[in-house]
Amino acid sequence: MKSVQIAIDGPSGAGKSTMAKLLSKRLGFMYLDTGAMYRALALKAIRMNIDTKDREKVIELLPSLDIKISYKDGNQVILLDGEDVSEKIRTEQVSMGASDVSAIPEVREKLVKMQQEIASDNNVVMDGRDIGTHVLPNAQVKIFLTASVYERAKRRYNELKEKGLLTKTYDELVKEIETRDYNDSHRSVSPLRRADDAVLLDTSKLSIEETVDEIIKIIKMKGFDNVI
Numbered sequence: 001m002k003s004v005q006i007a008i009d010g011p012s013g014a015g016k017s018t019m020a021k022l023l024s025k026r027l028g029f030m031y032l033d034t035g036a037m038y039r040a041l042a043l044k045a046i047r048m049n050i051d052t053k054d055r056e057k058v059i060e061l062l063p064s065l066d067i068k069i070s071y072k073d074g075n076q077v078i079l080l081d082g083e084d085v086s087e088k089i090r091t092e093q094v095s096m097g098a099s100d101v102s103a104i105p106e107v108r109e110k111l112v113k114m115q116q117e118i119a120s121d122n123n124v125v126m127d128g129r130d131i132g133t134h135v136l137p138n139a140q141v142k143i144f145l146t147a148s149v150y151e152r153a154k155r156r157y158n159e160l161k162e163k164g165l166l167t168k169t170y171d172e173l174v175k176e177i178e179t180r181d182y183n184d185s186h187r188s189v190s191p192l193r194r195a196d197d198a199v200l201l202d203t204s205k206l207s208i209e210e211t212v213d214e215i216i217k218i219i220k221m222k223g224f225d226n227v228i
Helices: 016-027 034-047 055-064 092-101 105-120 131-135 149-163 170-186 208-221
Strands: 005-009 030-033 067-072 075-080 124-128 141-146 199-202
Touching: 005 016, 005 131, 016 030, 016 124, 016 208, 030 034, 030 075, 030 105, 034 055, 034 067, 034 075, 034 092, 034 105, 034 124, 055 105, 092 170, 105 124, 105 131, 124 131, 131 141, 141 208, 149 170, 199 208
Parallel strands: 005 124, 005 141, 030 124, 141 199
Antiparallel strands: 067 075
16 A cells, blocks of 8 residues: 655744654654754754855765664654764754755755655655655645744744753744744745645644644545544
8 A cells, every 4th residue: 555645844833843743643654854854964064163054065964964763762863973863953053054954955855865765665744844845745645834923932932941942032033933934935945835735724723632633634634534
């Protein structure tokens, strides 16, 4: 049977990763956080004092880039050069760096190929910014998650505070998210946009549980009751 692919796209802070993780566990599918792969590359560049906007220098890192994805206790683990960097890639500096490196065509070409190979052999839930439009254009279920800038900033603020990584004010996070939205939607290669056949789901007023329930309804609507 052909693998089932569920693509979840949306802007920064919309809850894509949280929803994709919960959904994958509920369905028994593999979860692949594509953004984590770009974050890992950004972390590598930052550690080597390379400007994440320096296209040539970032491209030079690609031949030696060693990113592996494994699972421990049901959670995805990101390995960079053999080191578990799952938490280290969640800082705001790395987040902005990931937006920079993801705009480089050569970077996207390499990482997208890796992502497509994984999806071809597994039932997968994949989230990012161009999954339904570019990485998995033939995905059977496509969802575009969104929420207001202010709601996304509040969620990010609370997340960073809970993890002890908060270094910026709420207003600063609002501005950063607005900047990232602009960068992601205006980049020349695979910009953030809703696929024509993606279902739009605004989570501004929905709890995590309510959002997952809505996604399940969408999957059933697409005719995949058998995977629920």
